[in-house]
Amino acid sequence: MLSGLLAPKELDKLAPTLPAVLSDALKKSDERQAAISGGDASLEAAHRAHRAMVDALGEARKGDLQAFVRSQLGKLLKEFSTHLKDAEGSLKDIEAKAAERALWIPNMPHESVPVGADASGNVEVRRSGEPPVYSFTPKNHWEIAEALGIIDFERAAKISGARFVANVGLGARLERALLNFMLDLHVRDHGYTEIFPPFIVNTESMTGTGQFPKFADDQFKIEGLEMHLVPTAEVPITNLHRDEILPGEALPVAYVAYSACFRKEAGAAGKDTRGLMRLHQFNKVELVNFTAPEQSYDALERLTASAEEVLKRLGLPYRVVELCTGDLGFAAAKTYDIELWFPAQEVYREVSSCSNYEDFQARRASIRFREGEKVKPRLVHTLNGSGLAVGRTLAAILENYQQPDGTVRVPEALVPAMGVEVIRPPGAPA
RNA sequence: GGAGAGAUGGCCGAGUGGUCGAAGGCGGCGGUCUUGAAAACCGUUAGGCGAAAGCCUCGGGGGUUCGAAUCCCUCUCUCUCCGCCA
Numbered sequence: 001m002l003s004g005l006l007a008p009k010e011l012d013k014l015a016p017t018l019p020a021v022l023s024d025a026l027k028k029s030d031e032r033q034a035a036i037s038g039g040d041a042s043l044e045a046a047h048r049a050h051r052a053m054v055d056a057l058g059e060a061r062k063g064d065l066q067a068f069v070r071s072q073l074g075k076l077l078k079e080f081s082t083h084l085k086d087a088e089g090s091l092k093d094i095e096a097k098a099a100e101r102a103l104w105i106p107n108m109p110h111e112s113v114p115v116g117a118d119a120s121g122n123v124e125v126r127r128s129g130e131p132p133v134y135s136f137t138p139k140n141h142w143e144i145a146e147a148l149g150i151i152d153f154e155r156a157a158k159i160s161g162a163r164f165v166a167n168v169g170l171g172a173r174l175e176r177a178l179l180n181f182m183l184d185l186h187v188r189d190h191g192y193t194e195i196f197p198p199f200i201v202n203t204e205s206m207t208g209t210g211q212f213p214k215f216a217d218d219q220f221k222i223e224g225l226e227m228h229l230v231p232t233a234e235v236p237i238t239n240l241h242r243d244e245i246l247p248g249e250a251l252p253v254a255y256v257a258y259s260a261c262f263r264k265e266a267g268a269a270g271k272d273t274r275g276l277m278r279l280h281q282f283n284k285v286e287l288v289n290f291t292a293p294e295q296s297y298d299a300l301e302r303l304t305a306s307a308e309e310v311l312k313r314l315g316l317p318y319r320v321v322e323l324c325t326g327d328l329g330f331a332a333a334k335t336y337d338i339e340l341w342f343p344a345q346e347v348y349r350e351v352s353s354c355s356n357y358e359d360f361q362a363r364r365a366s367i368r369f370r371e372g373e374k375v376k377p378r379l380v381h382t383l384n385g386s387g388l389a390v391g392r393t394l395a396a397i398l399e400n401y402q403q404p405d406g407t408v409r410v411p412e413a414l415v416p417a418m419g420v421e422v423i424r425p426p427g428a429p430a
Numbered sequence: 431g432g433a434g435a436g437a438u439g440g441c442c443g444a445g446u447g448g449u450c451g452a453a454g455g456c457g458g459c460g461g462u463c464u465u466g467a468a469a470a471c472c473g474u475u476a477g478g479c480g481a482a483a484g485c486c487u488c489g490g491g492g493g494u495u496c497g498a499a500u501c502c503c504u505c506u507c508u509c510u511c512c513g514c515c516a
Contacts, residue, residue, distance in 0.1 A: 033479080033480075036479075036480090037480060044480095044484065044485045045484095045485090047485060048484075051485095053497095054496060055449055055497085057496055057497075058448040058449070058496085074496050076496085078495090081495090081496065202506095245476095245477085377477085
């Protein structure tokens with residue numbers, strides 16, 4: 001893994017966008033190449049010479065040479081191979097350091113991405129559904145959930161801490177219904193293959209998708225082990241094909257996976273402290289694609305549409321926003337955020353982030369494909385997007401489907417799984 | 431958790447210090463033969479860097495040696511037996 005990070009051509013391409021220190025180092029890739037395989041003084045030439053001598057000694061080993069000659073040759077070779085190993089060693093060190101640094105270089109935005117400094121530069125692409133009009137003041141989802149007794153914030157804080165919740169009764173059932181609804185939709189109607197992944201992954205996987213090393217502080221690590229709770233199913237699913245060469249005809253590969261997601265939310269102190277918007281543990285259904293480079297932008301549109309379809313069928317108002325360069329994530333080349341309408345605060349909030357990573361993750365995780373017999377393997381493009389975050393979707397349902405009497409209507413698509421059409425407070429007549 | 435055995439090319443499998451990037455088989459691809467196919471026979475069939483020559487890679491890392499797939503250490507993973515367990 002990671003060897004591809006050093007591909008000189010790619011690094012040269014990146015050089016102009018990098019800090020001076022790095023780009024200087026990269027400009028020397030020609031010199032580096034020359035030192036390795038250039039002329040008579042190169043490392044390869046030394047290997048060649050060494051091997052020839054070793055072979056010659058081996059040839060002579062059984063007899064004809066005088067012991068004296070052999071011992072002299074042996075001494076010379078000893079010295080030679082010591083120097084050779086030193087040279088190899090320093091090259092390895094240098095390359096390891098370069099690879100280490102390369103892990104901190106973000107992806108480059110696609111040329112279609114709007115330029116902007118921060119979230120204010122994002123561009124709304126489309127809207128679907130109308131925000132409902134209320135004859136009363138709509139409540140926040142946590143107020144509704146508490147009144148209905150379907151989410152227990154206090155006891156969750158007791159048993160785990162802040163930013164944890166426990167769903168109760170129809171609240172638990174709604175979580176499960178949503179989850180199944182999303183998975184079924186993507187499997188049946190969108191042709192995805194369902195994966196149920198591990199929720200704990202190793203450090204290589206975290207590095208492969210780009211969480212490490214830069215975002216290590218936001219991940220839960222298992223004490224004493226190089227293992228981490230997944231922040232999203234993207235990590236185990238994308239790494240499914242780490243260090244693999246996929247047959248060209250297998251592409252595009254499309255996986256959908258449920259996982260619990262664990263995030264420290266370090267640096268989010270004070271933000272979204274109430275409700276379901278920002279938790280240390282939440283449920284999410286994730287869509288992941290592996291495609292040929294030529295297909296990845298079409299795939300991004302399809303993937304985003306698949307995620308949107310969930311909201312359409314649930315009758316929730318949303319908009320799609322294209323992130324500008326300043327708001328784009330570390331690993332993404334292009335991202336569409338899908339934002340749900342939350343009537344109590346009268347804002348759109350993110351419920352899905354659909355990104356094309358191009359070959360950023362493929363390079364880190366060494367995920368390639370081969371189109372024909374004699375063709376060299378090429379890096380795939382990877383994409384993923386939430387399809388969707390379950391907790392936030394549940395929150396949006398509570399707010400958008402709330403009624404004056406405090407009850408919440410169940411979206412039609414979920415009625416079969418819920419077994420009721422309306423969620424009522426405990427003890428209320430049906 | 432304890433005891434032991436392993437990890438070799440797409441797969442199976444030989445190789446226990448020297449010319450081995452690696453026998454043989456299977457599978458794949460190409461060809462001969464055939465009306466066509468099968469069988470048989472011949473050839474071919476890993477990855478990285480490189481324009482090429484070539485160099486590197488036998489799970490990962492380190493060591494011994496003039497020389498390591500082969501010996502030593504370590505890590506990871508797999509299997510068998512015991513223990514434990516949903």
